Structure formats: structure tokens, C-alpha cells
Amino acid sequence: MxxxxxxxxxxxxxxxxxxxxxxxxxxxxxxxxxxxxxxxxxxxxxxxxxxxxxxxxxxxxxxxxxxxxxxxxxxxxxLDFERVEELYDLRITLERAAMHKICSHPTPPPILRQLNAIWHPDHPSERAIGSTVRALDESFHCELVAAAGNREMTRIHQEITDRLRIIRRLDFTRPDRVDATYNEHAEILDAISSNQPGAAAEKLTAHIRTSQAAVREITMEKIREAARMHQQNKATP
Amino acid sequence: MxxxxxxxxxxxxxxxxxxxxxxxxxxxxxxxxxxxxxxxxxxxxxxxxxxxxxxxxxxxxxxxxxxxxxxxxxxxxxLDFERVEELYDLRITLERAAMHKICSHPTPPPILRQLNAIWHPDHPSERAIGSTVRALDESFHCELVAAAGNREMTRIHQEITDRLRIIRRLDFTRPDRVDATYNEHAEILDAISSNQPGAAAEKLTAHIRTSQAAVREITMEKIREAARMHQQNKATP
DNA sequence: GATGGGCAGGTTGTATACAAGATGACTGAC
DNA sequence: GTCAGTCATCTTGTATACAACCTGCCCATC
Structure with a gap:
């Protein structure tokens, strides 16, 4: 931001x-x-x-x-992996709270319609691909928190998002992860639409945990690879 | 910090x-x-x-x-009062999450003993008074969050504490508020000790909400008074 | 009297000079 | 060969000089 x-x-x-x-x-x-x-x-x-x-x-x-x-x-x-885990935990705490806040509003926030259009496409062919998914995923979570209406919470969540971006971006290099993201986001939106904050929170938690695990294994390899490239560049200037 | x-x-x-x-x-x-x-x-x-x-x-x-x-x-x-309300909301979210995290640990954190000694004194005469209570109250909440073991959560909570301090300090100018603080903190500690995270979270929420309401009414008057003093100082340098 | 333009002063944004101290290589003694 | 001490170099922390530009006042004009 x-x-x-x-x-x-x-x-x-x-x-x-x-x-x-x-x-x-x-x-x-x-x-x-x-x-x-x-x-x-x-x-x-x-x-x-x-x-x-x-x-x-x-x-x-x-x-x-x-x-x-x-x-x-x-x-x-x-990169301190313990710290990353803690950031994920905090992120889950905030997003779960957002679910409950959203569902406690008298009227559903307008942003839900846009999110549904993106993650509940009429045809699978309308699904985004590649790096676009990363940006859409990030905005999905940020928009949901923002929809809860607490600007301080939104700000902190944004800060966490910034810090996790460096590793979350690795989550969408595998097609199966993209598919899973679409399905899970859709389920979360459904739970919100039917005013089930508890279910939404649980699905959200599972979604983030899955993504977290997937990212964790990719990160290590990427870091090593980057370090290798870096070393090479230094050796042959 | x-x-x-x-x-x-x-x-x-x-x-x-x-x-x-x-x-x-x-x-x-x-x-x-x-x-x-x-x-x-x-x-x-x-x-x-x-x-x-x-x-x-x-x-x-x-x-x-x-x-x-x-x-x-x-x-x-x-001072944006809406912003203050949002900070209180966020604070409640974090502290509630801390209750659950603490209770999910296999062994209760050692800090609980110290907190019990402070807020569950053997005799009412051992209760602190005045500005000491403010500092103790702040540390009570911070220590509980820290005991949950998430450093990022602790850091954010500390930031919120810093920003709210300017108005929370007004909460302990009334003796009845000091009494209430002692009773409520004791109840929260009891709930944690008997491993009832839900109850602890509810009591904590009520405690913070009460304090929030008490502070709200005092703040307005203090601000006005300070502004008056300030104006006077300007007028007669 | 009201209004618009120009100007002076003040403010932050940026560049640079200087101070204090940490680091690491070199040198000498053992 | 090894180790300790010294010193040059480099780093950040701080002070100050300069540039760009915003604000509000003053004065001329209508």
C-alpha cells in the first residue's frame, strides 16, 4: 500500500x-x-x-x-522460519476475527459480489493463471479483512501480508495449488454468504495452513537456488 | 519496548x-x-x-x-475516537487469541504464578494503589499475550498498548475502577488456571469493554481541560 | 471595501561534511 | 607457526548547507 x-x-x-x-x-x-x-x-x-x-x-x-x-x-x-510461522498464526487470528465481524454486520459488504465473481466463475475457463493468481489471492484475503471495517486491523494485516509476500509468491508455481486455491476460496465465500462465521473461519484456517505447508517446502529449495546463483555471479563478475 | x-x-x-x-x-x-x-x-x-x-x-x-x-x-x-474503538477491538481480538493459545500449551506458563501473586493477594491490603495499578494492569495484559508465545503477536500488541496508553491511564483515577480491575483480573486468571479458554476470553472481553467505556467518558473531559490549560499558557507566556 | 497577485519567510526534502567507533589485515614478538 | 597488538579503512550517527516549494501577508487594483 x-x-x-x-x-x-x-x-x-x-x-x-x-x-x-x-x-x-x-x-x-x-x-x-x-x-x-x-x-x-x-x-x-x-x-x-x-x-x-x-x-x-x-x-x-x-x-x-x-x-x-x-x-x-x-x-x-x-529468513527466520519460526518467525514466519508466527506471522502465519497472527494472520490466521486476524482473518478469523474478520470472518466473525463480517457476518455480524447487518448487511453483507458489497465487496462479496466482486469476490464471488472472481472465485466463483461461471466457467472454469475464466480462471486466472500464473502470477495473476498470486495477486488475486493476496487481494482476496486483504479485501475480506478490509470488509470487516476495522482500519487498524486492516493496516496490521497489510503489514503482515507485505512480510509474507516474499514466500507466499512461491505458492502458485504448481497447478494443483491454483486449483485448490479456487475451490477453497469459493467455499469460504459460500460460508460467509450463508452467514456461518464459524464454518468460514474453519475453512479459512485450513486453507491458510495448507498453503503454509506447501510454501514451506518450496521456500527452502528456492532460497538455496538463489544463493547458488548469487555465489556464481560473485565468482564471475 | x-x-x-x-x-x-x-x-x-x-x-x-x-x-x-x-x-x-x-x-x-x-x-x-x-x-x-x-x-x-x-x-x-x-x-x-x-x-x-x-x-x-x-x-x-x-x-x-x-x-x-x-x-x-x-x-x-x-485523537480520532473511531480509531481508538478500532484499536480496542483489535486488542480484544489479540488477547482472546492469546487465551486460547495459552490454554492449548501442554504446561501452563510460569508467569501465571507471578500474576496470581499480584492479582490474587492473600489480603486485600496487599493491593497496589494509584499509578502503580496502571502499570500493573498494562503489564498484566502484555504478559498474558507474551505468554502465548507468538513474538509477532506480542510486538503488535505492544504497539497497540503504546497507542492506547495515553487514554488508558485515565482509567485508574477512580477507586471503584481499581477494585473492579482486581476482581476481573483474578477471574480471568482463574479461568486460565482451570483451562477454560472460552470463559477466559469472555471475561477478558467484558473486562476490556468495561474499562473502555469508563475511559471514554473521562477522556473527553481531560482533553478539554488540557486544551484549556494549553490556551492559558499561550495567552500568558 | 473586496479581491487578486506577488513576495518574503518558513518548512521539509536532499546532499554533503565531519565525528566516533567497529572491523579486519598486517606486523612483530614469541 | 601462532598469537597479540596496532593502525588504516570503512561504517553508521550526527550536524549543517542548500534546494524546492508551500503559506500567509501585504499591497495594488478594481
């Missing part, structure tokens, strides 16, 4: 640009967890001064992507 | 000092929601340069205490 969203359109700042660039570097594995670098390096590479670079790095630090080592550089936070 | 906690003891930085000072100013109502000021003012007042002041302000902004107005100063975020 861009910080300028909703605002009168703050002109783009260098700090924002650096922030987005670094975040992209992390998400695209150009910066491997564990990589170390200095503010000066980044500043040179992105043609900026240290000041906006520092601002961007501190933002990323607060979001849990970076560590600052006192007077000895920055490090992309090593 | 100090950022240096757990680390090898990073020497205290100017930025940290400014951050704590500003946070105190907000919590102690020396900075009223809505107040505007510039980075230069703060830097002069706290005998620092603009750089660490900016870092502190951006931290406070991310935590929801400040707004930055593009090239026209900073503002203490006006």
Missing part, C-alpha cells in the same frame, strides 16, 4: 523511490536474506544521497525486512 | 533520546493532539540537530502518533 494513497498526491520523493527499489530487490531475490551492504553502496547504485537511503532502510527495518548492525552495515534479515 | 533490548547494548543515540522525549510529551499531554510544530523547533528545544529529530518523528509517524504535512510542519495526530 503506497503511502501517497488517499493523499492529495505528494510528489514522488527520492526516499520513496529508494524504498520501492529495495523492497523489489528483496521480493525478487536480488537481495538474498543474509546479504550485507552499506548505505553508501545503495546510494551510489540508486544515484541518491545517503539521507533518503537511510530513511528507506529504516522503514524497511521497522517492517522487519532489514537489520542494522551498529556502525557495520546493513543486512537483509535472514 | 526499547529497541536495544536483547542487543549487545547499542549506546544510546540522540535519535532515541528525542524519540522518548517526544513520546513522553505526547503521553503527558504537553503536546496536545492537533498541535503543530516544525523539526527546527524540536531540534532547538532538545538541543539536537534536525537529522535525529527527523528520524524520531518518522518513527512516531509510523506508530500513528504524528502526521507530517508536506513541507508545512508536523502535527500531533488528533
Amino acid at each position: 503506497s503511502r501517497s494513497a488517499g493523499k492529495p498526491r505528494r510528489q514522488s520523493s527520492v526516499a520513496d523511490r529508494v524504498y520501492e527499489a529495495l523492497k523489489d530487490d528483496i521480493f525478487e531475490f536480488r537481495l538474498i536474506p543474509g546479504d550485507r551492504f552499506s548505505e553508501g553502496e545503495i546510494a551510489t547504485r540508486l544515484a541518491a544521497s545517503r539521507t533518503p537511503v537511510r530513511e528507506a532502510l529504516y522503514r524497511l527495518q521497522r517492517e522487519g525486512h532489514m537489520d542494522v548492525l551498529f556502525r557495520s552495515g546493513w543486512q537483509v534479515k535472514p | 526499547s529497541r536495544s533490548a536483547g542487543k549487545p547494548r547499542r549506546q544510546s543515540s540522540v535519535a532515541d533520546r528525542v524519540y522518548e522525549a517526544l513520546k513522553d510529551d505526547i503521553f503527558e499531554f504537553r503536546l496536545i493532539p492537533g498541535d503543530r510544530f516544525s523539526e527546527g523547533e524540536i531540534a532547538t528545544r532538545l538541543a539536537a540537530s534536525r537529522t535525529p529529530v527527523r528520524e524520531a518523528l518518522y518513527r512516531l509517524q509510523r506508530e500513528g502518533h504524528m502526521d507530517v504535512l508536506f513541507r508545512s510542519g508536523w502535527q500531533v495526530k488528533p
